[in-house]
Amino acid sequence: MTWPGDSSPVGRGPDRSYWDGLSTKEIAARFAIPDGTVKSRLHDALRILRAQLEADGLLR
Amino acid sequence: MTDDHELYVEWAAAYTLGALDAEDRTSFERHLATCGRCAAELVSQAPLVGLLAKVDPAEVAHEPDPRRLRAIEAAAQQELVLMRRRTRRWQMVALAGVAAAGILAVVMFATRQDDAASPVAQPAVIINSVAGTTDITTSSRLTGASRVATLALERVIITSQERSDILVDATISPAS
Numbered sequence: 001m002t003w004p005g006d007s008s009p010v011g012r013g014p015d016r017s018y019w020d021g022l023s024t025k026e027i028a029a030r031f032a033i034p035d036g037t038v039k040s041r042l043h044d045a046l047r048i049l050r051a052q053l054e055a056d057g058l059l060r
Numbered sequence: 061m062t063d064d065h066e067l068y069v070e071w072a073a074a075y076t077l078g079a080l081d082a083e084d085r086t087s088f089e090r091h092l093a094t095c096g097r098c099a100a101e102l103v104s105q106a107p108l109v110g111l112l113a114k115v116d117p118a119e120v121a122h123e124p125d126p127r128r129l130r131a132i133e134a135a136a137q138q139e140l141v142l143m144r145r146r147t148r149r150w151q152m153v154a155l156a157g158v159a160a161a162g163i164l165a166v167v168m169f170a171t172r173q174d175d176a177a178s179p180v181a182q183p184a185v186i187i188n189s190v191a192g193t194t195d196i197t198t199s200s201r202l203t204g205a206s207r208v209a210t211l212a213l214e215r216v217i218i219t220s221q222e223r224s225d226i227l228v229d230a231t232i233s234p235a236s
Contacts, residue, residue, distance in 0.1 A: 023081040024074050036070075042077060043070040046105050053108075 065095055072101040076109055078193065085193060089220060092227055103230045106198045106216040194227075195219040 024042070028035040068091045074080050075088050092098050197217040218228040 022079070024079050024084070025081055027079075038079075039074045040070045042073040042079060046073040046076065046108055049108055050104060 064091060065097060067091075068095070068098055072098055072105060075194070076102060076105040076196070077112075089225075089227055099228045099230065102218055102228055103216045103232070106196050106218070109196050193221055195221060 022030070024038040025035050027038045031038075068088060071080065071084070071088050071091075075085065080088060088098075092102070195218070197219070198215070214232055216228060216230045216232070217226060219226050
């Protein structure tokens with residue numbers, strides 16, 4: 001799972017968080033990006049996922 | 061609405077996924093007790109945790125590949141058969157998450173209930189433990205009778221294991 005539209009190493013964030021069990025701060029340190037950016041990208045990823053499910057009529 | 065909401069507005073997803081460290085988690089939970097908007101955000105995300113739990117990371121921890129979707133669909137259908145054996149009262153369920161073309165998508169499979177347009181019956185209660193610190197309990201009902209059912213959330217309870225506290229207990233009124 002990559003960030004939408006981002007296949008760079010930074011875009012691998014959700015993998016690291018969800019399956020590797022890393023915290024946002026650990027992800028931030030690993031990719032040398034701000035912790036707030038990691039939180040923000042997780043936020044966007046779940047928003048998009050939910051919107052996609054709703055658009056497909058799978059989730060209400 | 062609280063003054064510090066802007067600080068926490070994008071924290072809910074990390075919390076839901078169990079990605080906040082202990083310090084952030086405590087801080088967010090404190091904020092959550094006073095912020096209806098963050099609680100609502102958590103409720104909206106609650107079913108996603110259950111869906112993601114169905115995904116085999118080996119299947120998606122690669123570059124997006126449309127052909128991979130079919131493999132995941134097959135895995136999901138196998139899961140569906142297993143779940144039907146386990147819980148015959150349920151009419152449905154098997155979920156798989158896929159990443160296609162860089163966009164997250166989740167495919168849900170539901171059993172076909174003949175041709176009947178009868179609404180699906182029993183609510184499904186799913187408890188997900190996030191990183192051993194938070195339990196997210198969702199009660200959902202399946203509606204619709206086509207091959208793809210809609211998962212309608214009925215209730216979400218989010219519990220902190222550390223504090224033995226119920227942080228969020230939301231009942232969602234059914235949409236007509």
